[in-house]
Amino acid sequence: MALIELDNLTRFYRLGGETVKALDGVSLAIDAGEFVAVMGPSGSGKSTFMNLVGCLDRPTSGAYSLDRQEMSRRNADELAYVRCHQIGFVFQQFNLLDRLDALGNVEMPLIYAGVERRLRRDRAAAALTRVGLGDRLHHRPTELSGGQQQRVAIARALVNAPKVLLADEPTGALDSRTSLELMALLQSLNREGTTIIIVTHEADIATYAARLIRFLDGKVMSDANQRMVDAAEALKALTASAAMEKVA
Amino acid sequence: MTPYDAILSALDALRLHKLRSALTMLGIIIGVGAVIAMIAVGGGAREMVVAQIRSLGANLLVVIPGNVTQGGVRLGFGAASTLTEDDAAAIAKEVAIVQVTAPFMRGGAQIVAGGQNWATVVYGVDLGWFDAREWEVESGRLFEPEEIARGMQVALIGETVAKNLFGTADPLRETIRVRNVPFTVIGVMAKKGQSTFGQDQDDVVLLPLAAARQRVLGRNLANARAVGSIYVKVREGESLTQAEEEVKALLRQRHRLQPHQEDDFSVRNLAEISATREASARTLALLLAAVAGVSLAVGGIGIMNIMLVSVTERTREIGLRVAVGARPRDIRRQFLIEAASLAAIGGLVGVAIGVAAAYVIANAAGWPLLIETRAIVLAVAFSGLVGVFFGWYPALRASRLDPIEALRHT
Structure with missing residues (x-):
């Protein structure tokens, strides 16, 4: 059985007397260890899809199971538990708290998981080291670059060892080089076994995933595996060409 | 969390x-x-x-002379000496819930001892006064009944007076002159501190009532038994209000007041003053x-x-x-x-x-x-x-x- 299974999942809203079909009968399965990119124009349902998979929202009808557990009929506290232990979120705007240092931000999910204080520090520090910020533990978000801030956010998403990492436009606020670095980091996490789903509107970012799902009008328009471009290689090539330009 | x-x-x-x-x-x-x-x-x-209230003596009423009208002129409370030692004795005898009464008089006087002099308040008291005020001597002794009865020239002084006249020296058996009348100091009273009205209660000289009246405070009094005021101490647990009523009735009768006449005395309840x-x-x-x-x-x-x-x-x-x-x-x-x-x-x-x-x-x-x-x-x-x-x-x-x-x- 797949890690994520959606069966005829729908999500309707009432908006000014009209019913908006944000998600209209989506069925798909994602296995553990996959790296999926989700694309689609705005209003196509990709955000609704992410919110439902991330247990931030509940479907109008249909079934959703995560790791063989049915999620569509859970109450708010149970969904909070699932978000806490099985899901990691990364946002376009990072959403770090400026008043906390990197360590404090990464620690936050562990607080809600009820992890004891000293253990929390250690695990947060380990997660930050994993994303290459072992020397920036006590920097505040305002003292970090955009790419570094997004790495802190990824460390925060990983710190509870989730089943799946959900990233909504993770490179949306980053320049192309930093975007590449970030994709390289996500790919290396994926190689270590983390299941990753990213939403993006940039086609080149989507090429770094191994599977591309396109949404349109609340339905899956296409869903295909693809050759995964190695972001680390692309980064090397970019560095080389930049050096060439400099020489020329 | x-x-x-x-x-x-x-x-x-x-x-x-x-x-x-x-x-x-x-x-x-x-x-x-x-x-x-x-x-x-x-x-x-x-x-x-x-x-x-405790320093004043608990369960205490004060009877003070009332206003009297003399030829159309109304004099204020305490202006006339309408109370006598016999009134005090009668109250103690007739009103059952009264524990003790203490007739006394009071006046200012200059005291001289050795080279020092000091203006203070002089009380003429009998032994009931010490019961009523719940006040004891610190050193020396209280008056003997005989000294009260015969109006002997002995005095008890408050701590403030002792300090001002004798400093650190022992005042016992020293002679003080109260308005030029010599008295022998037989004791110093225990310290009492300030009264409800902010007076220093230790700035005081106590004399036997008869001695004070005849030699110091009351030389011009018409009535040889007259006193300034009377403390009435009511028995523990009895009603002050009831005692007040009974004392009033008794005094009106003793002073032969007609129903249309005003009281020629006044009864004050110290607890009430404090309560205010x-x-x-x-x-x-x-x-x-x-x-x-x-x-x-x-x-x-x-x-x-x-x-x-x-x-x-x-x-x-x-x-x-x-x-x-x-x-x-x-x-x-x-x-x-x-x-x-x-x-x-x-x-x-x-x-x-x-x-x-x-x-x-x-x-x-x-x-x-x-x-x-x-x-x-x-x-x-x-x-x-x-x-x-x-x-x-x-x-x-x-x-x-x-x-x-x-x-x-x-």
């Missing part, structure tokens, strides 16, 4: 807006400060009144309580206001916390603890200010400073409750935010 983590996180959030937090606390600070000052002042005043002072202290305390109540309410509303602003400002933070696994109740608790911390810190500062204010008031009014730990604990706990009460609605709003909307909030 453990309570410890929650409190740390709340303090973190409050530190972020120091000025705002301080201003928000102001209402609570004033409220709690007023409560603490109120309790300390009220308690101190009550303590003082109780002590004063206590009542004014209570009024002050009530006033402070009103101020405290109003400013705690206003402070609470201020906290609610700031917490609502804070919830709006931190909408994204709330969304994020929900996304990483906070339950609605975790969010609610976080904001409740913030509101309660705000109020409780305000409460602590208020306690400090209240104690300082109580100290200043007690000093100015000459009251003892009485600060109860219980009051402090109560005040801080209560201000925390104010925070919880007024923080409830903002916290509830925070916990009900839709995380998807909240994360999109700019």
